[in-house]
Amino acid sequence: MPEVSLTRRILALAIPSLGALIAEPLFLLTDTAMVGHLGAPALASLGLASTILTTVVGLLIFLAYATTSIVARRLGSGNRPGALAAGISGIWLAAALGVVLGAAGLVLSETVVSLFPATDEVSSGALAYLHISWWGLPGMLIVIAATGVMRGLQDTKTPLWIALGGFGSNAALNAVLIYGLGLGLIGSAVGTVIAQWGMALVFLGFIITNARHQDVSLTPSLLGFTAAARSGGWLFLRTLSLRVALIGTVLVATGLGTRELAAWHIVFTIFTLLALALDALAIGAQALVGHDLGSGDLAAVTHATSTLMKWGFLAGGILAVATGLLAPILPFVMTSDQPVQQALTPVLILLALTLPLSGYVFVLDGILIGAGDGKYLAITGALNVLMFAPFLWIAAHTEWVVLGVNLGGLLMLEAAFGISYIGARALTLGLRARGKRWMVPGESR
Numbered sequence: 001m002p003e004v005s006l007t008r009r010i011l012a013l014a015i016p017s018l019g020a021l022i023a024e025p026l027f028l029l030t031d032t033a034m035v036g037h038l039g040a041p042a043l044a045s046l047g048l049a050s051t052i053l054t055t056v057v058g059l060l061i062f063l064a065y066a067t068t069s070i071v072a073r074r075l076g077s078g079n080r081p082g083a084l085a086a087g088i089s090g091i092w093l094a095a096a097l098g099v100v101l102g103a104a105g106l107v108l109s110e111t112v113v114s115l116f117p118a119t120d121e122v123s124s125g126a127l128a129y130l131h132i133s134w135w136g137l138p139g140m141l142i143v144i145a146a147t148g149v150m151r152g153l154q155d156t157k158t159p160l161w162i163a164l165g166g167f168g169s170n171a172a173l174n175a176v177l178i179y180g181l182g183l184g185l186i187g188s189a190v191g192t193v194i195a196q197w198g199m200a201l202v203f204l205g206f207i208i209t210n211a212r213h214q215d216v217s218l219t220p221s222l223l224g225f226t227a228a229a230r231s232g233g234w235l236f237l238r239t240l241s242l243r244v245a246l247i248g249t250v251l252v253a254t255g256l257g258t259r260e261l262a263a264w265h266i267v268f269t270i271f272t273l274l275a276l277a278l279d280a281l282a283i284g285a286q287a288l289v290g291h292d293l294g295s296g297d298l299a300a301v302t303h304a305t306s307t308l309m310k311w312g313f314l315a316g317g318i319l320a321v322a323t324g325l326l327a328p329i330l331p332f333v334m335t336s337d338q339p340v341q342q343a344l345t346p347v348l349i350l351l352a353l354t355l356p357l358s359g360y361v362f363v364l365d366g367i368l369i370g371a372g373d374g375k376y377l378a379i380t381g382a383l384n385v386l387m388f389a390p391f392l393w394i395a396a397h398t399e400w401v402v403l404g405v406n407l408g409g410l411l412m413l414e415a416a417f418g419i420s421y422i423g424a425r426a427l428t429l430g431l432r433a434r435g436k437r438w439m440v441p442g443e444s445r
Contacts, residue, residue: 045125047265071152076294087149098138234374241381282366316359354418
């Protein structure tokens, strides 16, 4: 019976989380598919711009992760008003960061783009996309923080419905703006910004309604800001190491050439979608572990940890089979550039082979985030990058050109990321999970 109960708890959180998690990569995947038929330069521009945007947003994912942990612990201890108050402070922090970073992005975009060795045409397209996209950053960060609040409250269904509405609106807007009005790459940016702000406003409506029912103030508290910053600081450093690894792959792909960058953008986009699908279990782990540690039930935490680790590996295997079967088809959906199409299939097959290990890693990551073990994640994140760097250098110096595309460089790049980097994370996370030091019960860590 306990196993059935745990299974239901995991599925109740993970299944709705799946839809909400993949909404953002679906935005990007939709953009990629539509822009991909405008030609390789436009696709490469989108790849460069989206790398910069997702780096900024990815570094601030602690707004969701830290909020989930704090809110879940307070809920588990029986303090629902306190859980909501902490979540509201997190949303205010997200809005403030969005305004500041959005303004900085408008000023610094040209400098940042110049750091990538892209052609003038690709750089120009990326700049045009970024100058519009920065206006959507506050809305994007509000969505991230509000999603964390709802997860901490053990509600993953509301984010699911909002995400589905946002994805549908984004797809429709982009179709009209890119092709209907002939705005091309610019239309893609405008459609995504509108969809992101729409999602933010709907989320705020739900949070405000919940706060009024619990008689919780909508103004932020200094204590709430401090708690979010303290919990999120280590997670920021953990995420920084992850983004350094991801940016490293894009820098290598950019150096390989325009077609190689376009191909890697597609691979990276598909991986992001698959990774966040696997992360549905990690989100369930964050909410479950945070809640059970808040209530002091360490036996439940131990049981959930062992079960989720098995589920993560199995889920990765299922996605590996699906990706492998779709590898010959996806290139034709994503781009009309024939050399890029032909290079993609073997790289996607290699990606598929790495997914079971990725599932294991993402679940462990979610468990430790839910426990508030950010310091360990930050320190080992830096070590993982150091282990990854030599393999990235090898990829940058690998050359095996097939039909005008450096297929050898792309395959080595995927191997470097999917095997060496993900493998390093599996090692450091697995060692931590074997012990008990990360299990600290109570309303706060």
